[in-house]
Amino acid sequence: MWLILALACNRGPQEPTPLAPVAEPSGPVDNGSATQRKAEGSAIVAAELATKKLGSTLKQRVSGAMKEGGTVAAIPACQADAPTLTAAAGSEHVTVGRSSTKLRNPANAGPEWVQDWLQDNSDKRFDQVTGTSDIVEGEARIIRPIQMEPGCLACHGSNIDEATQTALSAAYPQDKATGYAAGDLRGAIWATAKVQASE
Numbered sequence: 001m002w003l004i005l006a007l008a009c010n011r012g013p014q015e016p017t018p019l020a021p022v023a024e025p026s027g028p029v030d031n032g033s034a035t036q037r038k039a040e041g042s043a044i045v046a047a048e049l050a051t052k053k054l055g056s057t058l059k060q061r062v063s064g065a066m067k068e069g070g071t072v073a074a075i076p077a078c079q080a081d082a083p084t085l086t087a088a089a090g091s092e093h094v095t096v097g098r099s100s101t102k103l104r105n106p107a108n109a110g111p112e113w114v115q116d117w118l119q120d121n122s123d124k125r126f127d128q129v130t131g132t133s134d135i136v137e138g139e140a141r142i143i144r145p146i147q148m149e150p151g152c153l154a155c156h157g158s159n160i161d162e163a164t165q166t167a168l169s170a171a172y173p174q175d176k177a178t179g180y181a182a183g184d185l186r187g188a189i190w191a192t193a194k195v196q197a198s199e
């Protein structure tokens with residue numbers, strides 16, 4: 001009863017509809033001070049650097065392990081080192097990872113906004129997508145698409161040799177990350193970096 005009264009009182013007499021606001025002239029959206037924009041730019045750069053660092057350290061590790069002991073031996077090496085290298089590519093304010101709609105390691109799923117992007121692009125090839133850079137809730141969020149290259153197919157392709165397949169199935173019983181061809185979109189490297197107010 002009180003609620004109904006309160007609502008009725010709030011409404012008051014019918015007021016004239018305010019005029020629609022005049023549209024701003026189009027141009028860059030000004031949503032903060034120059035300092036804020038600078039902090040946002042730095043966060044995007046920090047996130048970008050983390051994705052590059054992760055991409056290159058992982059590639060080095062895989063190709064090094066393959067040269068040393070062959071494809072089969074490289075699988076446990078990746079399993080042991082990928083999580084450590086992923087954590088090390090981030091920092092206190094930066095988190096980075098790799099994800100895909102077809103995961104080998106379910107622990108790589110990543111945040112929901114990354115999974116949404118992957119779902120939206122799941123039927124596309126690498127050269128049909130572009131990455132994203134956004135500022136959301138005080139953090140930079142970036143996505144960089146990952147391409148299946150010929151060198152990846154020994155472990156992610158559709159013609160995996162028997163010994164490799166055995167090693168993969170043993171290490172990753174839920175592996176979905178096979179059947180790719182060169183040029184496919186394998187997934188994405190994503191990163192978040194906190195926008196830090198500079199003094």
Ligand code: HEC
Pocket residue numbers: 059062066071072074075078079082083098099100102103104105106108146147148149151152153154155156177186187188
């Ligand atoms: C020697 C085998 C091997 C090769 C070659 C290889 N990968 Fe992988 N890949 C793996 C393993 C093992 C994992 C799981 C790592 C983990 O546990 O995080 C993985 C995981 C991934 C992931 C993380 C998502 C997921 O499914 O868990 C991506 C993305 C990926 N690989 C892309 C690539 C790309 C791109 C290449 C070529 C540049 C490549 N891989 C070459 C074995 C390989």
